[in-house]
Ligand code: IPE
Ligand code: IPE
Ligand code: MG
C-alpha cells in the first residue's frame with residue numbers, strides 16, 4: 001500500500017508521464033533517424049563540458065587540499081557527460097544557445113558525479129571501480145568520499161545560482177531551473193529511488209516498485225536536466241510538457257540499459273564493476289523480465305520519447321539522437 005502511494009506521488013510530482021498504453025505495446029520497432037550523429041554531438045558537448053568543469057571547481061591546491069583533490073578526481077575521471085549535454089541539447093531544441101547554459105550544464109555533471117561517489121560507497125553499492133579508476137572512497141577513504149560528494153552537490157548550487165557565464169538567461173529562469181533541479185534530487189526524487197533500491201536488495205519486488213526505483217534514482221535527474229535546458233531558454237509551457245515526457249521516457253530507458261550492461265557489458269569499456277547487481281541481488285529489469293524483454297521495453301520507451309518531440313523541428317535532432325544512443329550504447 002505504502003508503495004502504491006509513493007508511486008502515485010510520482011505521478012503528481014512528476015506531472016507527466018509515461019504513456020503506458022504506448023510503451024508496453026508489443027512489436028514496436030525503433031524509428032531510424034539519419035543525419036546528425038549522436039556520437040559527434042556527444043563528443044563535441046563533452047569537450048565543452050570538460051573545458052568548463054575545471055574552471056568552476058575550487059583549485060586542487062586550495063586548502064584543504066584533500067577534499068579538492070577528491071572532488072576533482074571523480075569529476076575529471078571522465079564519464080559520458082550525458083546529463084550536461086542533455087541540458088544543452090534541450091536548450092537548443094527550444095531555440096536557445098548551448099554556450100549560454102554551459103555553467104548550469106557543468107553543475108548538472110557535478111551533481112551526477114556526487115551521486116556516483118555516494119552510490120559506490122561501502123554502505124550503498126560497495127563498488128571498487130568507476131570511470132575506469134578506483135572509486136573515490138578506495139583512494140581517499142570513506143569520510144573524504146562522503147564529504148567530496150556533499151561538496152560537489154553544494155558547489156553545483158553555487159554554480160547554478162551565481163549566474164556568471166549565464167548573463168543572457170533571465171534570473172527568474174535560473175531560479176526556476178535551480179528549484180527544478182533541487183526537486184529532482186531530494187527524498188521525493190533521486191534519494192527516494194536510492195533508498196528503495198537499497199531496501200529492495202535480496203527481496204522479491206513488484207513491477208511497480210521496480211519502475212519506481214528506476215524512475216526515481218535515475219530518471220528524475222535525467223528529466224530535470226532536460227527540463228532545465230528548456231526552462232533556461234524560455235521554453236513555452238507546451239514545449240516544456242513535451243520535453244518532460246521525453247525526459248521521463250529516456251530516463252527510465254537509460255537505467256534499464258544500465259541494468260542490462262551490468263550483465264552483458266565489457267568491464268573495460270564501461271569502466272565499472274560488472275556483475276555488481278547480481279552479487280547484491282539488486283532489483284533490476286533483467287532480474288524481473290529477462291534480458292530480451294528488458295531490451296524491448298527500453299527500445300519502446302525510446303520510440304515513444306521520440307514521438308513526444310513530434311512538434312519540434314530539426315533543432316531537436318540532437319535530443320532524438322541522444323535518445324537513440326541511450327539504447328544502443330555499450331558503455
Ligand atoms: C551511471 O551513469 C549511473 C546511472 C545512473 C546508471 P552514466 O552511465 O551516465 O555514468 P558516467 O557519467 O558515464 O560515468
Ligand atoms: C545509480 O544506479 C543511480 C544513482 C547514482 C543515483 P546504479 O547503482 O545502477 O549505477 P551504477 O551501475 O553503479 O553506475
Ligand atoms: Mg546503486
Ligand code: MG
Pocket residue numbers: 119120125127
Ligand atoms: Mg551502483
Ligand code: MG
Pocket residue numbers: 258259262277
Ligand atoms: Mg547499475
